[in-house]
Amino acid sequence: MIDADSIAEMHARMAECAIISGEPAKAHAAIERCFVSLAEAANERLTYADAVVSLDGGRTATLLHRAGIHTIGDLCGLTFDEVREIQLIGKGIAKRLQDALAGHGLHLRPSTEGVAA
Structure with a gap:
């Protein structure tokens, strides 16, 4: 069985x-599929609670939920x-989430602003 990391690598190629x-349209579509595969790989490696509960006693997990x-x-x-657009999540919480993900080798999806489709 092919794992999600391998599928993400295939989409990146x-x-x-x-x-x-x-x-560029095909590239954009492949990049989007790559991020979906990476997200699936993240779900295979890490539970939701691992990334957010330690931030502030579960408040962030509740807001995300x-x-x-x-x-x-x-x-x-x-x-x-x-992430910042979620009600009651400001720049500080968004940054802590980003850092928590990075601590597990994961990341938020990059902004596609300014990318030609």
Whole structure:
């Protein structure tokens, strides 16, 4: 069985080929699929509570849950700005979430602002 990390790597290579061949729409789609695969890999490696409960006694986990963010994959699928848009989550909490993910080798989805589709 192929794991989610391998699938993410395959999508990253597809994006690279699309960029080289001058097909930005295909590259963008492959990058999006890559991040979905990375999020799935994150769910395989890490439980939701591991990343957020230690931040502030569970308050952040409650805010994320209310916003429909139930897994690490859900969280990794958001950009920093999308995390900040969640009610009562400011820059400080978003930064702590980003740092907690980084501590496990994970990250938020990069912003696609300014990327041609």
